Amino acid sequence: FRMGPVHRREHPEKLEKVTKRSEFPCLDVFICTADPYKEPPIGVVNSALSVMAYDYPTEKVSVYVSDDGGSALTLFALMEAAKFASHWLPFCRKNDVMERNPHAYFASNHSRSSETQNIKMMYESMKFRIEHVVEKGEVSDEYITSDQEREAFDKWKNGFTRQNHPTIIQVLLESSKDKDITGNYLPNLIYVTREKSKTSHHYFKAGALNVLLRVSATMSNAPMVLTLDCDMYSNDPQTPLRVLCYVFDPKIRSKLAFVQFPQRFRGLNKNDIYASEFKRLFEINPLGLDGLRGPNYVGTGAFFCRRSLFGDPSTFVSPEIPELSPNHAVKEPINSLSILPLAHHVAACNYENQTNWGSKMGFRYGSLVEDYYTGYRLHCEGWRSVFCHPKRPAFYGDAPTNLLDMLNQNKRWAIGLLEVAFSKYSPVTFGIRSMGLMGLGYAHLAFWASYPIPITVYGFLPQLALLNGISIFPKISEPWFFLYSFLFVGAYVQDFLDFVLEGGTFGKWWNDQRIWNIKGLSSYLFGVTEYLLKSLGISAAGFNVTSKVVDDELSKRYDQEIFELFAGWRHAGAIFADVLVSWRWCWIVELCNGDNAASTEWTGPV
Numbered sequence: 185f186r187m188g189p190v191h192r193r194e195h196p197e198k199l200e201k202v203t204k205r206s207e208f209p210c211l212d213v214f215i216c217t218a219d220p221y222k223e224p225p226i227g228v229v230n231s232a233l234s235v236m237a238y239d240y241p242t243e244k245v246s247v248y249v250s251d252d253g254g255s256a257l258t259l260f261a262l263m264e265a266a267k268f269a270s271h272w273l274p275f276c277r278k279n280d281v282m283e284r285n286p287h288a289y290f291a292s293n294h295s296r297s298s299e300t301q302n303i304k305m306m307y308e309s310m311k312f313r314i315e316h317v318v319e320k321g322e323v324s325d326e327y328i329t330s331d332q333e334r335e336a337f338d339k340w341k342n343g344f345t346r347q348n349h350p351t352i353i354q355v356l357l358e359s360s361k362d363k364d365i366t367g368n369y370l371p372n373l374i375y376v377t378r379e380k381s382k383t384s385h386h387y388f389k390a391g392a393l394n395v396l397l398r399v400s401a402t403m404s405n406a407p408m409v410l411t412l413d414c415d416m417y418s419n420d421p422q423t424p425l426r427v428l429c430y431v432f433d434p435k436i437r438s439k440l441a442f443v444q445f446p447q448r449f450r451g452l453n454k455n456d457i458y459a460s461e462f463k464r465l466f467e468i469n470p471l472g473l474d475g476l477r478g479p480n481y482v483g484t485g486a487f488f489c490r491r492s493l494f495g496d497p498s499t500f501v502s503p504e505i506p507e508l509s510p511n512h513a514v515k516e517p518i519n520s521l522s523i524l525p526l527a528h529h530v531a532a533c534n535y536e537n538q539t540n541w542g543s544k545m546g547f548r549y550g551s552l553v554e555d556y557y558t559g560y561r562l563h564c565e566g567w568r569s570v571f572c573h574p575k576r577p578a579f580y581g582d583a584p585t586n587l588l589d590m591l592n593q594n595k596r597w598a599i600g601l602l603e604v605a606f607s608k609y610s611p612v613t614f615g616i617r618s619m620g621l622m623g624l625g626y627a628h629l630a631f632w633a634s635y636p637i638p639i640t641v642y643g644f645l646p647q648l649a650l651l652n653g654i655s656i657f658p659k660i661s662e663p664w665f666f667l668y669s670f671l672f673v674g675a676y677v678q679d680f681l682d683f684v685l686e687g688g689t690f691g692k693w694w695n696d697q698r699i700w701n702i703k704g705l706s707s708y709l710f711g712v713t714e715y716l717l718k719s720l721g722i723s724a725a726g727f728n729v730t731s732k733v734v735d736d737e738l739s740k741r742y743d744q745e746i747f748e749l750f751a752g753w754r755h756a757g758a759i760f761a762d763v764l765v766s767w768r769w770c771w772i773v774e775l776c777n778g779d780n781a782a783s784t785e786w787t788g789p790v
């Protein structure tokens with residue numbers, strides 16, 4: 185992570201010297217959502233609108249929303265988004281709006297102009313309808329405005345459940361037909377909920393992304409694909425142009441798999457009490473990896489070259505049917521009779537049986553951190569990636585704002601990483617063999633879940649040694665003392681500097697240390713346990729989606745930086761944490777007491 189960090193800068197304003205706007209490649213955006221109650225549809229709508237309004241030729245943009253929740257509520261929300269887009273997009277263009285997520289825009293813009301007030305009212309009334317429908321749990325007749333819409337909702341018949349239902353693909357906007365209020369074409373907007381059946385595995389998000397890869401191939405087949413979680417939105421309409429700077433760079437284009445933007449978060453409290461920012465993972469380490477083969481894929485905010493998901497740079501792995509191949513040109517309009525049946529066919533739950541999807545093609549299966557695993561396999565194949573970290577964050581996302589959600593999220597990651605660490609593609613063996621240092625970088629992450637071991641040792645060994653009169657730390661008079669002190673202080677100082685130089689503060693760093701201890705003995709420990717249970721075939725862990733619901737009470741406490749330990753566990757937790765940090769004091773106590781430190785008469789704060 186430290187050998188050759190790379191800091192890049194793009195000059196999108198010079199792009200048009202290299203190529204004309206009309207030559208820009210098409211862009212397919214994949215947005216994933218999985219549960220209308222944990223991921224409020226209004227959030228999905230805001231994410232979708234923020235990318236539909238990119239500063240990019242609109243007829244070249246297609247936004248596909250994958251709904252693993254199979255919910256009519258989400259479809260309803262997107263229908264509303266399609267209507268609102270025809271006002272919102274021209275508004276953004278005309279007023280040169282930077283925040284193209286309407287929620288973020290209205291939260292920070294207080295213009296009194298009648299135009300702004302008008303569109304704000306439109307947004308609020310859309311939001312009201314969407315939230316009302318979600319609250320009621322169904323789309324009532326008063327909200328259905330056309331036969332077409334009625335036909336769409338009729339697909340949610342009796343017997344339709346989340347785990348068991350047919351594919352539904354709804355083209356909500358078609359760029360060759362639908363225009364905004366100023367007469368400009370709108371981007372394509374397509375709702376997809378893939379077929380689900382209780383008897384076939386759906387591979388969570390990786391499965392959803394592969395379905396979108398195929399469905400989009402039949403409809404638009406853009407060479408560039410942006411994957412976005414529904415809790416993330418675009419904060420800069422110029423982002424795709426930055427990506428083009430790399431895509432058109434003759435030095436990298438032939439091996440470029442993806443351009444990764446860091447995950448940045450909005451709404452964290454001042455000192456980030458749950459250390460949700462993950463500065464090292466998302467902002468510091470990628471700089472170093474970029475000096476090797478490139479940053480790891482983090483699941484969202486990444487622009488892929490479609491070709492990279494079909495075999496290594498020199499060997500093309502061809503899909504079962506030519507229509508899915510990245511070089512296939514789509515000639516018909518997306519709503520046409522020849523395309524829709526094919527799109528449904530490739531979204532079926534048995535479609536992938538006996539194919540290369542998930543193993544040699546598309547997003548890879550076998551780990552709960554499909555992002556880490558997919559990026560890793562692509563790098564092993566010889567692809568490279570680029571870390572794009574502009575001053576103005578390209579995307580903003582949500583991070584969990586309560587302890588339990590945060591611990592659960594980290595447990596999922598721990599399990600996913602262990603799945604890779606102990607697979608036949610383990611970074612310590614396969615990874616290092618195929619890409620040396622880069623493999624080591626991946627190994628560092630893969631073994632995250634091993635932290636409980638050193639933490640437990642540190643938490644108990646020094647205390648036990650002290651109580652039993654055994655000295656395990658060097659004395660001031662010994663030469664080892666200097667080495668020990670150097671390592672001890674050096675490690676902290678380096679970590680602190682890394683953190684602060686990337687824009688962190690002391691308060692955040694302190695919390696980061698504390699949370700690391702807590703996660704070490706909860707998330708990671710439980711992650712290891714669940715992984716073992718799974719390996720023994722006793723139980724299988726699923727993808728537990730993090731809740732994005734903001735409850736007023738909870739967010740108030742969060743903003744006040746109140747640390748939520750589960751009631752009742754508060755004391756136990758605090759005592760436990762103290763035991764954990766006491767090893768540091770043991771050493772200091774030993775030092776202060778000189779030779780007496782090891783005496784059994786000692787009665788210190790332990």
Ligand SMILES: O=c1ccn([C@@H]2O[C@H](COP(=O)(O)OP(=O)(O)O[C@H]3O[C@H](CO)[C@@H](O)[C@H](O)[C@H]3O)[C@@H](O)[C@H]2O)c(=O)[nH]1
Nearest residue numbers: 216217218252388389392413414482483484553727729730
């Ligand atoms: O069966 C599923 C489960 C999840 N998702 C989507 O996956 C995304 C990520 O889920 P979230 O609960 O927000 O997880 P996080 O822990 O916040 O996500 C991080 O970790 C995941 C891997 O565990 C990556 O996929 C994400 O991109 C990365 O941001 C969301 O858009 C979900 O809708 C699906 O589409 N289908």
Ligand SMILES: [Mn+2]
Nearest residue numbers: 413415582730
């Ligand atoms: Mn998320």
